[in-house]
Amino acid sequence: MPTTNSSLALAQVTVKHGLRDPIAAHAFDLLRAALPDAGVRSVQFVKAFVLEAPEAADAAARALREVFADPVSQACSVGSFPGETAAQIESGALVVSVTRLPGVMDPAESSCLRALAAAGIEASGVRAVRRYVVTADRLDEDALAAAARDCLANEVIEELRTGAAFDLRAVHPAPYHFERIEVALREADDATLAKISGDMCLSLTVLEMQAVRAYFQKEGREPTDVELETLAQTWSEHCKHKTLGGEVHFTGVGGERRYDNLLKETVFQVTQDLDREDCLSVFVDNAGVIAFDDEHGVCMKVETHNHPSAIEPYGGAGTGIGGVIRDILGTGLGAKPFLNTDVFCFAAPDMAPEDVPNGCLHPRRIMHGVIDGVRDYGNRMGIPTASGGLFFDDRYVGNPLVYCGTVGLIPRNMVEKAARPGDVIVAIGGRTGRDGIHGATFSSVELSEDSEMLSAGAVQIGNPIEEKRVLDALLVARDEGLLTAVTDCGAGGFSSAVGEMGELTGAVVHLDRAPLKYDGLTYSEIWISEAQERMVMSVAPEKVARVRAICEAEDVELTELGTFSDDGRLVLYYQGEKVADMPMSFLHDGVPRVAREAVWHAPEIAPFPWPEALTESSGAASGAASGGTSGTTLGDNLKAILSSWNVCSKEWVIRQYDHEVQGGSAIKPLVGVQGDGPGDATVACPIPGNPRGVAVACGMNPRLGDHDPYRMAMNAVDEALRNITAVGADPRRAALLDNFSWGNTSKPDRLGSIVLASEGLRDAALAYGTPFVSGKDSLNNEFQVGDRTIAIPPTLLVSAFCVVDDVRRCVTSDFKESGNRVYVVGVTRDQMGGSHLGLVRGVEGGEVPVVVPEESNAVFAAVHQAIEGGLVRACHDCSEGGLGVALAEMAFAGCVGVSAALVQVPFEDGGAAEGESNGACDAALLFSESPGRLVCEVRPADADAFEAALSGVPHATVGTVNDARRVTLTGLRGHPVLDEDIEDLRAAFTRPLAEGAVR
Amino acid sequence: MTGKAATLPKTATLKAAVVRTAGTNCDAETVYALERAGAAVDMVHLHSLMRAPEKLADYRIVVFPGGFTYGDDIASGVVFAVEMRERVLPELRRRLADGALVLGICNGFQILVRAGLLPDTDGRSNAAGLGQEASLQTNVSGRFECRWVRLEATTDRSVFLEKGQIIECPVAHMEGRFVTSEELRGQLAETGQLALRYTAADGGEAAYPDNPNGSRLAVAGICDPTGRVLGLMPHPERNVETWHHPHWTRGTAGGAGLSVFTRAVSAARGDR
Structure with missing residues (x-):
């Protein structure tokens, strides 16, 4: 916050002349490619910090000398451009500067403040700015800005400015003045209900709004805004799985059939039927848990973070991995993550720019952003990202898919949890900001050309070190037996976390107690914000002090938000005034059920059109190749397949992930003499010195889904178990996870294919004796361009994990x-x-x-x-x-x-x-x-x-x-x-x- | 921490500290490697040392493990080094003068260089951080690199190493390119402070990716003039089991990284 006597100064740092700067070199490559005719000659990178302090100029000078600049390799200055860049500006170099928009998380700011404090330099604020000094033959500021927009910045989260001067002033949000808001619902007609749902971004259907209206008519009062928001979050497709858990009437292949709850009667049913002894917890918690050894269980969860990654790939993917890690932290009373997996689906990275629809980022840019996001989050968390895959199909252009998985180890006596009446609702971790408002409801709608504009608020930026601190503190508190329950703040924020934990008890929450990143948040925003790196725990009152001490030692902020009650109601207060009061039963069971129509007719399948050349099987092996796919020999075709996007080496990605951290890596993702052969499954040992490990693999082939979703599902299970078998694990001991990413399932053919895929999973799991223990779906992956809809191919990811008694037999x-x-x-x-x-x-x-x-x-x-x-x-x-x-x-x-x-x-x-x-x-x-x-x-x-x-x-x-x-x-x-x-x-x-x- | 090793050689006498803070993430495996080498190990939070630096007197070996301390958002190791300057660093120098050993791995190496404890040609790091003589900069590839490398110990000065010894282990870093003045590099080569270099599989000069970050002279690690402080980018603690080596299924047993820790323990105990 600005104080009346504070001033601002710009501290700038660049790599000394003559020394290599790989960051500048990368920007140079990007700008040269984006501006082929501009004659770009050089790019210098300047890291700048806007410092807010009582004596800003002095503080900046000291900060540069003692903290920000590396005296060996960097030049620095206050206000002016440092080193060689000053002369370049003199002779006409252009400058483009990128900084985070106000309110967008920048982890660098808190670490700068910490370092300044440690060095005894007084400062109240720091903002980091990336500046590029560009020398070119034919370039003006507008063209540079346009190019930078495409390759150096993302205006969803960042602000881009041109010019050597930099306005230091920042916008500070206005303070919030409390006002309890009611929404007139009882007298609203259907059209008004639809308008309210749309205006408030609730994503509730008219039928659902009618149920809400009926409830409040009965109550004899109007709902508050936060009550509506809570219902919207809890009833969202993302949280409730209304489609796959809903009633389905299917016609087509195999005859007519009805499901009262599709998932329960297919995927869950098998797990119950198999009733395997080593399944410790299935489908009830954030992740499924199976036995690891006599003392430990192993759990796994795979999540998707598709919609955010389409808009802001780096932040979307980073918070995707951050979110699934919290799922593992929030399993039982807390599990320790020891492996991450990632599977991405993109359009071809060499797609012609004119083929990329309006409102979509280029697939190459999405790919880079997603990979960087997973890298920076996973590596900083110290969890090896060691298993995964990349799949390409041009139908992912508007809806890239980002699957992030985490595997964790949990003591077997920590698997059960339940909040008890009287327990304190404790929030730990990051502060609450306006980031990620409406993420849960946003993820349940189709994207369109305008999504980039509309949904910026749904994008979150992660701070992995905050989450690492939370992990460290949580596991200590768990081991000391201080918790009765814990869960993560994911989609829906506090509303989902508290709503789930208190479903059987009730909860009273004081929203004004939540620590905020900045002023100006309404009580509704606090309740539904999806700010990252937060966990909610339930702690007996007499144990809160000890939990607080643990958190203080790890530098984790802790807040007592309220208490779990025994009246089965969710009650929210802000500054002592009641702003919500609803029964948990209505929240969790009040959503009206809808029967959906599903249909699937097997498409006509023509015989494979064998190219003539290939049917001449006597063809000489050394036949003249004309190169590429036009080659006619088996060898040419083999090389073409090896070079196809799906099959080709992913080493460039894998090596950017620390897949060795924690020292458990027994079978690595890349194998062979030169470390360039693709492994089938990864095997890691979670306990140092103990050769008992866990093999992890996946199966997925969307190319089959267009033709036969049932067989696709069977093939995915077969592939995952095949990969597990190939490294030496026993497939009969494996457990499975399902992740559906589909198009708009309100269209009967899309829902029909999901019915068949679910049946395929059911039949495969039963036949192999491998239960599903966790799953997740992401629907509505369709992109609207004008009157054209691009739907992703039905994409079913099956992950398998399996205990290996002795990795030395792999x-x-x-x-x-x-x-x-x-x-x-x-x-x-x-x-x-x-x-x-x-x-x-x-x-x-x-x-x-x-x-x-x-x-x-x-x-x-x-x-x-x-x-x-x-x-x-x-x-x-x-x-x-x-x-x-x-x-x-x-x-x-x-x-x-x-x-x-x-x-x-x-x-x-x-x-x-x-x-x-x-x-x-x-x-x-x-x-x-x-x-x-x-x-x-x-x-x-x-x-x-x-x-x-x-x-x-x-x-x-x-x-x-x-x-x-x-x-x-x-x-x-x-x-x-x-x-x-x-x-x-x-x-x-x-x-x-x-x-x-x-x- | 969730697990304890199956079997450990126990000698309760020699104590080692693994210093951690927010973002440290190689602490557990570093503790394990030290325990395997025979040390009794405490995990110590930097903030508790800042409050009570005299705690360091309990330890004969002090290890700064890998990670991304405080996110490394300004540059690697900066915040840790700044926090350490005022109270911890002077105490650490007293312990060193007293014969203790200090090891920095990856982020720990970056911290020691930032703090002026390496290469430390004249022992002049001070509370304003003006003793920094070298730097670890962004890899030439511009990317984070996780891959196995082959290291050769090129000094007989370091108590952690035996000259000519080959150690294979992984690197995993974004900022590992050792940068210093031409003059100082020459001096360090002469005094035997360039302790470890990346080599090619045939023992020859390492180009990318055998040298994963583009360090001049393929520098992978350096020691101080006494040989009792070592910093290195690669992770020896990630190669302490037979099944750690990427070629163990091809008959090449892992475990070579353990020697860094066993040599440290025996040197600290006064056996050598």
């Missing part, structure tokens, strides 16, 4: 030694529907791969037994790109060659339509994406034992590992059909997302 996918035998286990069928061969050839058609769970079960169990017995040197699953990609990856990861005969591969004529050339089979054997298959490398000495372990399961030796560093295949007719240098395959795999390729 295996990796890289081939190990020349001379070893290569086995294919499981049956290959001609099932090219949704295949990556089809993708790179630009063709559709072919049977969608069918999962045969009995077959897969037998394959997985046998391979697991063989790995347990130490009989397998390497194991890799066949997924995108089929056997061809699996062999290529195993070979270049191991820096060895492999020769194999396709005629040996166990094959069954699956869905090949009549009249197809038998010659297609070489390509089908190589590229079909049939599920339930694994490739194993076995020492000759172990071959008998391995085959004995696999008796009764389709398997065959297809070839051997050799020193030739080539992948050499012979076809069904015995001719060579593919012969590629592993370095060419490696290059095809690494090039697309390599450094610099996607700036």
Whole structure:
């Protein structure tokens, strides 16, 4: 806050002339690309701090000398430009400055103030500014500002200014004067109800508004604004899952059927039916918990943060990971996170700018922002981000998907929780601000060209160090047995957290007690703000002092917001005046149920249009390649698939994440001699010195969903368990999570596909004996441009986690030694529907791969037994790109060659339509994406034992590992059909997302 | 902390402190590595040391572990170093004069450099922070880099290392490029204070990514003139188990990082 006698000064820092500045170099690359005709010659980066202090100029000079500037490598000055930049400004360089909008969280500000205080420099405020000094041949300020808007700043959260001068004044929010607000609802007609819902951004339907109206008519009073807001948050799709937990009437494939509660009768039902002993907590808490050992459980949660990431990718993704970490902290009485996962879906990063609809950020920019956001949050939290994936489809252009997951360890006696009447409602962590207002309701609506403007308030910016402090304090309080319940403030903020914890008791909250980031928040805003890094705990009154002491030691702010009561009512006060008073029962059970129509008719599926060249299976392996996908040989197509966005190396992303922190990494996300082979699953040990670990993997293939959502779901489960099996974990001990991201499910065909996908999950889980323990859905992922709607492909992510008794028995996918035998286990069928061969050839058609769970079960169990017995040197699953990609990856990861005969591969004529050339089979054997298959490398000495372990399961030796560093295949007719240098395959795999390729 | 190791060699006599604060995140595995090496370890919050710096007298080894202290939003390690200046740093210097050892890993290294404890050619860090002689700057790649590296100990001055020793372990940092004046770098090379360098797999000169941050002379870690203070960017505490090494499934056992801690413990105990 400005004080009457404070002044302002600008402290500026830049890297000394002649020293390298990678941040400036990156900005230079971005501006050069954005302004190809401007002749950009240099970019200097200046870090500036606006300091507010009684004697600002003196304070700034001292701050630069003692805190802000690095004397070895940086030049600095107060007011003027530092070092070389002063001369550049003199000779006409342009300046663009970027700073956070007022009220937007900037973690740098609090750390600056802390450092200044420690150095004994008096200051009341600090604002950080990024400044770019640009020298160019042909550039004016407007063009620079336009380019900077595209690549250096995001005006949803930041303010961009041009010019060397910088106005230091900041806008301070006006103070708030309390006024209790009632909304006239009782006499409102339906049109007025709809208008109220729209004006207040409640996202409630007229039917729901009618239920609210009826309630308050009965009560004989008008609702307050905060009562309406509370109902809107609690009844939002995001919090209530009205669609998937709702009544559905389905017609189409498999005949008419009704569900009273779709999820309960499919996914949850299986978990109940399986009734597995090691499931400690399922579907009731923030995350599902299974047994780890006698003392600990392991829990996992995967969340989506799609809508915020579309608007502000960095903040959206960062708070996505921050939010799911809090889910784990808020599981039971608190779990300790030890692994993060991330799966992203984007449009192609090389999409032509003119193809990007108005109101969308370019997919490349979204990708960079999302990756940076997860990196900066996860790395600072000290939780390894070690598992995940990237998937590309142009239909994600308006709705990128960001799945963030966290795995945690919890003492088994801390799994149960319940707030008790009389317990104090304690909030800890970050202060409450205006950030993220209406996030829960925003996430439940479709985005459009105007979303960027309308929903800026729904974007949150994270402060990971605040959350790290909360984590440290919470776990101490948990271990001292001071808590009766804890949950996170996620969507809906305090309203959801207190509403959930007090559902069975009731709660009284004094909103004016919540510490605020700045003045001006109304009581409603305090109640529903989604400011990050806050947890709510329930603590017995006599234990609050100890919790407070723990929090003080960790520098965490603690507030007693109120108490849990015993009257089943939610009562809110502001400055002693009652602003809300409703029964919890109406809040949680008052939402009217709607029956929704769902329909799905199987689309006509044409046979896979085999390119003529590929059906000539006798074609010479060394046939002249014309490069890229126009190549005609199997080798060309293999390289094209390896280079496709979905399959290609994600090393550039993975290495930006600290996947080794906490010292538990046993099987890393990248494997092999050069650390560039893709692993199937990650394995981490959560307890130092203890080789018991947890394997984590996922399965997802939206390419199948357009054709057959049921099979897509089965395939996703199969893939997740296949990956778990490939590293040596026992798939029968795995637990699963489901995450649905779908289009607008008020459209019957979208809901129909979700019904089939749920049934697929149910059938797969039952057949494999693997329960779902947690899940989440994100609906309405459609983007409106004019009268055109872009709906995402139905995207079902299945995550699997599984306890591994001894990680020293695990295996990796890289081939190990020349001379070893290569086995294919499981049956290959001609099932090219949704295949990556089809993708790179630009063709559709072919049977969608069918999962045969009995077959897969037998394959997985046998391979697991063989790995347990130490009989397998390497194991890799066949997924995108089929056997061809699996062999290529195993070979270049191991820096060895492999020769194999396709005629040996166990094959069954699956869905090949009549009249197809038998010659297609070489390509089908190589590229079909049939599920339930694994490739194993076995020492000759172990071959008998391995085959004995696999008796009764389709398997065959297809070839051997050799020193030739080539992948050499012979076809069904015995001719060579593919012969590629592993370095060419490696290059095809690494090039697309390599450094610099996607700036 | 949630877990205790299965088996630990116990010697209650030698005490080590792992100093943490908000944003420290490699504390648990650093404690574990020290315990494996035979030390009795306390986790100590920086703020409690600021209130009572004399607590440091209890410890023969003081370790500053990795993390992002206070978010590293200004630059890595700055806030920690500033907080340490007035009371903790003078006490730490007294302990060093008394024969204690100090180790800084990753963010801890950044803190020691910021505080002037490394390379510390003339012992002149002061309360206004004017003793800083070197700096750890943004990686040449401009990105955070998490990858395994091969280190060679290039000094016989450091009690933590044996000259010629090879240690493989991961780096995970954004600001790890060692920067100092040409003159000082030459001096440090001569006095044996350039303690660790990145090498290629064949032992030759390391280019990116073997040298993950672009440090001149492939500097990965440095020591003070006494050899009793060591700072390094890579994480030896992340390679203390057989199954830590990325090639353990290929027959290369991990665990080489443990030697940094066992050598420290035996030196601090006075065995060497």
